[in-house]
Amino acid sequence: MIREKQKIVIFFALITIFIGYTSFIYLELPVKNKIATGNSQKGKILWQQYNCNACHQIYGLGGYLGPxxxxxxxxxxxxxxxxxxxxxxxxxxxxxxxxxxLNDICAFLKDIDSSGNADPKSFIIHYDGTIGQEK
Ligand code: HEC
Incomplete structure (x- = not known):
């Protein structure tokens, strides 16, 4: 039978592992420096305003009428x-x-393009459970 002291040790060990793993995962966000700025930001607003996403996807998300x-x-x-x-x-x-x-929309699409490849076949799962991409 597990004694009270052991339960407390296990509890704190689990908490430490949880905090350690969570910080490890969030330390390196894949899109950390990819916040849209300037023209690209304006293009993003136009993209939303004209509802391009109703028919087109970005990273596979959106409507499926267009590519x-x-x-x-x-x-x-x-x-x-x-x-x-x-x-x-x-x-x-x-x-x-x-x-x-039109230039703003292009700036937005250029930014999106530089963030990676949308083809799911290029995705790889790392040993720590995070997802990366083949170049
Ligand atoms: C009503 C649905 C619809 C909306 C809204 C729409 N599109 Fe499209 N778009 C399409 C379809 C369908 C195609 C593919 C046409 C074809 O292949 O004949 C397409 C094709 C394209 C292509 C060419 C893709 C290629 O390489 O063949 C671009 C670029 C594009 N759309 C950009 C946009 C942008 C930017 C917006 C928003 C301003 C937008 N579209 C809004 C339906 C839409």
């Missing part, structure tokens, strides 16, 4: 993106945005 745009910037480049938004097509409405607004 995932996480890595659109490196795949297509800003010229294509701007042209596409202006022109639209049968399934995507054309958005009458100013050149500045």
């Amino acid at each position: 995932d745009l996480t890595n659109e910037f490196s795949r297509r480049g800003s010229l294509f993106i701007k042209g596409y938004i202006k022109a639209g097509n049968v399934v995507m409405p054309s958005f009458h945005l100013s050149e500045t607004e």
